Amino acid sequence: MAPKVLVSDKLSETAVQIFRDRGIEVDFEPGLGKDKERLLEVIGQYDGLAIRSATKVTEKVLAAATNLKVVGRAGIGVDNVDIPVASKQGVIVMNTPFGNMITTAEHAIAMMFAVARQIPEASASTHAGKWEKSKFMGVELTGKTLGVIGAGNIGGIVCDRAVGLKMKVIAYDPFLGDERAKKLGVTKVSLDELLARADFITLHVPKTEKTANILSREAIAKTKKGVRIINCARGGLVDEVALAEALKSGHVAGAAFDVFSVEPATENPLFNLPNVVCTPHLGAATTEAQENVALQVAEQMADYLLTGAVQNALNMPSVTAEEAAVMGPWVKLAEDLGAFVGQISDEPVKAINILYDGRVAEMNLDALNCAAIAGFMKATNPDVNMVSAPVIAEERGIQISRTTQKKSGVFDAYIKLTIETEAKTRTIAGTVFSDGKPRFIQIKGINIDAEVGEHMLYTTNNDVAGIIGTLGKTLGENNVNIANFTLGRTEAGGDAIALLYLDEQPPVDVLDKLTATGMFQQVRPLHFATA
Structure with missing residues (x-):
């Protein structure tokens, strides 16, 4: 039976056709996401749900989605999806982080130009019949220091464009390696150094516990007088009240914001302040980006539903179609090993270690780990899968670890599972023969050769x-x-x-x-x- 997908937000017809061309039944109802009651009525029919930002995938929706396997968000933000609940229910949540990278980076650069030259205010003044040439004195970008907070996918493009504009680029990013910094042509600095040196600051990080309010009142006070701040990443990264005060005092010379702590933003401390440019979350709003993310999410969801390939998932290791084909027997083996120890264990398990020996140690171990844990957890909860099992294991306080080693025995590769309880330790090992079938090769240290x-x-x-x-x-x-x-x-x-x-x-x-x-x-x- 063909998988069935619901598209509940606006997606291009070309993207919808991708599902059809690949043999997936699809219902295209772009307004359905806003109708919460009807969504609850119909969602149980579908294996996949493709959305933008209008559809809210809440705990209530997920509870009704009894057949749902994957949610695909056309875009990068997944604030409208309850990922922890989806994970517990074994639903993969995907986004498309690369489809709008260039568009968002270009918007940040455009906002930087706009606030540097006061373009929106100058345009409004000119449209009003005024000719206030002397009022709008701007600054050049050339030679100025740009501080980039977050030099990942989008931030890296901003760095590249800024270097091309002959700016001096410094970056704060705990995950930025020396080699990549050198390739981008930027200097790695601490956050405090960035605040003290930057003429312009642009943010390109997700909102997490660590990054929320990263430009707090205290951080803004550390900035260079006359700094201009751009945020096209996520609302809530900047203390907007403190920034408004700094703008009024003249410590901050200008700001350009595309995102706000509360959206839709009908009122905000930054509104109606001089030299503050505001746009309504337009970072990804280009024809090219909207088409790109729509096509990408359709391809990703179709790949998963048809081949098991996982791309850009937020709660599951990525597995390419090629990996899925090669790893299939090994995934099955890992699940069988987990299932064996799960079914013979009577006492609560404290820890699970998974050893990968030989060529299997070079495969996608995150996915194999998930398979082994899922096999183990199914002994007590048949509804778990590779998405939900690690979450449930963590909730139960089970410590999961893995070990790799080069070929150490007669087999080219094998997987060994060790579980620890208060009373004892149990082990089982297995391999995959040339026929593609899993075999158990050792139980309790006793060598065997058992077809599963x-x-x-x-x-x-x-x-x-x-x-x-x-x-x-x-x-x-x-x-x-x-x-x-x-x-x-x-x-x-x-x-x-x-x-x-x-x-x-x-x-x-x-x-x-x-x-x-x-x-x-x-x-x-x-x-x-x-x-």
Whole structure:
């Protein structure tokens, strides 16, 4: 059955056609996002939801979206999506951070020119029939110091354009490496140094706990007298009241804002102040950018729904279509390993370590980690998936770690899962053979070679005669067919295990009969998801 997508905000017809061309059923209702009640009524039908900013994907909407797998935001901001709730429900949230980079960077540069030369006020004055040439004395950008707060995708483009304008560019960004700074032609500085030196300051960071109010009253007081401040990133990065006061006092010479702490902004401390340029969140408002992000979100959502490829997800590791094809068997193995330990663990788990050996250590380990955790969590919560499992594990206080190492044994690659409880540590390892099928190769330090099937039976016992006969006889007498039978032991007379691949789940009374023999320490039916 073809996936079904709802487009509830304005998206280009070309983007909608991308879904159709790829065999995805799509309902294009660009006004539906504003109709909260109707959205709640219909959202349960859809696998995907494509939005802009009008649709609010709230906890209530997500609760009603029983089939939803992915939300795609055409644009960078996802303030209108409850990402924590989406993650808990296993819904991937994607955005399109690159489709409007140039447009937003150009708007910041345009705003810098506008405030440097007081263009909006001069234009209004001239339109009014005045000729106030001497009133609008501006400043050049050439030779001035531009302080860029956040030199990521958009900030990096601003740096590049500013260098081309012959400005001296300094940047504050904890994640800016020396090599990239050199490539951009900028000097890395501390925030305090940037505030003290910059003639112009432009912000290009997301709003987080660390960046909220980054230009606070105290920070603005540290700026160079006559500074001009540009914000085309996110509202709430600047203390607007403090900035308004600094503008009135003359400490700040001008400001240009495209974003505000409250939007739509019908009133604001910055409004109607001289040499303050304000625009209504136009950073991405060009024909090219709107088309780009619409096409990009349609391609990303289609790729995920059809191939499992994940791009630009905010709550899930990215996986390309090529990676998805190569990693598929390894993702299945990681999930099976997690499922095994999840089904045999009775005590609360404190920690999980995932070891990647050989060539698998060079794959997308974030995705493999998510698969292993999902397999483990499904033992107690069948509804979890690769998106929600890490969130739930963190909520339960389970520490997740991973280790990598070069090829260390007879296998080209393998994955080993270790879980820790208060009482014990359990391990299981597996690999993928050339046939693409996962195999368990070690349990409790005992080497085995077991094909993984949907229905399995795991037993532990002392290495004594009669185990094979007891298992075969008991299952056979109750019409439970064995597809594959694997045994292993530490040494003669030591600990031993058996792993049976069955055609069907053994009834409870059969398990009871095996336990009643007294030959087994553990008799566990296991179930593994089919590919």
